[in-house]
Amino acid sequence: MNTDDVLEIFRDAGAVLEGHFILTSGLRSPVFLQKARVFMHADKTETLCKALAEKIREQVPGQIDYVVGPAIGGLIPAYETSRHLGVPAIWVEREQGTFRLRRFEIEQSARVVIVEDIVTTGLSIRETIECLKALGAEVVAAACIIDRSAGKSDVGVPLVALAEYEVPAYPADALPPELAALPAVKPGSRNM
Ligand SMILES: O=P(O)(O)OC[C@H]1O[C@H](OP(=O)(O)OP(=O)(O)O)[C@H](O)[C@@H]1O
Ligand SMILES: O=C(O)c1cc(=O)[nH]c(=O)[nH]1
Ligand SMILES: [Mg+2]
Incomplete structure (x- = not known):
């Protein structure tokens, strides 16, 4: 499965939105990938996550004990990818803004793969x-x-991406005029 196949699934689901979006990093973008509109379809989610699991198996050597999804966006892809890897899926969620593993215990030295929906800056x-x-x-x-950074964001560990799709994003004080003219919306759950 290549980037075009992945984008076709997103477009088909009406998940490629255009407008003025405030991203979780604070950057602004004319495009937002509303993954929830893909993940509402179990068949589309299965297709994507099965391919991602295969790519993880190819690229990540050794045992994997857990898949961890950062809530909310990572919950569904982490769960579905874990199903194809045959390992348990757990999640981190924000408590007063900071990710915590609130509902689970994890063993010392457990080998973990984080599965996210979208990467922009890698902050999450x-x-x-x-x-x-x-x-x-x-x-x-x-x-x-x-x-969305097409390989440019450094998360500090190897990053396996099913698709790389470079999308423009701008600091709030450096918006192109056509973007500044549109009202801004923030679709994600950070700071809610
Ligand atoms: O690489 P980054 O710059 O961190 O951007 C990507 C993150 O932004 C979104 O989460 P968001 O915090 O908007 O909330 P959500 O998970 O509820 O969608 C997405 O789910 C990723 O977690
Ligand atoms: O950077 C983000 O916050 C972000 C971008 C995007 O396209 N989709 C998403 O869910 N989050
Ligand atoms: Mg998220």
Whole structure:
């Protein structure tokens, strides 16, 4: 499965939105990939996550003890990818803004792969790694359905992306005029 196949699934699901979006990093973008509109379809989600699981198996050596999904966007892809890897899926969720593993215990040195929906700056994956490292887990890799940075974001561990799709994003004080003219919306759950 290549980037065009992945984007076709997103377009087919009406998940490629155009407008003025405030991203979780604070950057602004004229395009937002509303993954929830893909993940509402079990068949589309299965197709994507089965391919992602195969790519993880090819690229990540050694045992994987857990898949960890950063809530909310990572919940469904982490669960479905874990099903194809045959390992349990757990998640981190924000408590007063900081990712915590609130509902699970994890063994010291457990080998973990983080599975995210979308990567833009890699900030959410880096926050997830910080939480898991503090608990003594070993994050052996991260993975995502679409990397909007097309390989440019450094998450500190190897990143397996099913698709790389470079999308423009701008600091709030450096918007092109056509973007500044549109009202801004923030679809994600950070700071809610
Ligand atoms: O690489 P980054 O710059 O961190 O951007 C990508 C993150 O943004 C979205 O999460 P968001 O915090 O918007 O909330 P959501 O998971 O509820 O969609 C998405 O699910 C990723 O977690
Ligand atoms: O960077 C983000 O916050 C982001 C971008 C995107 O296209 N989709 C998403 O869910 N989050
Ligand atoms: Mg998220």
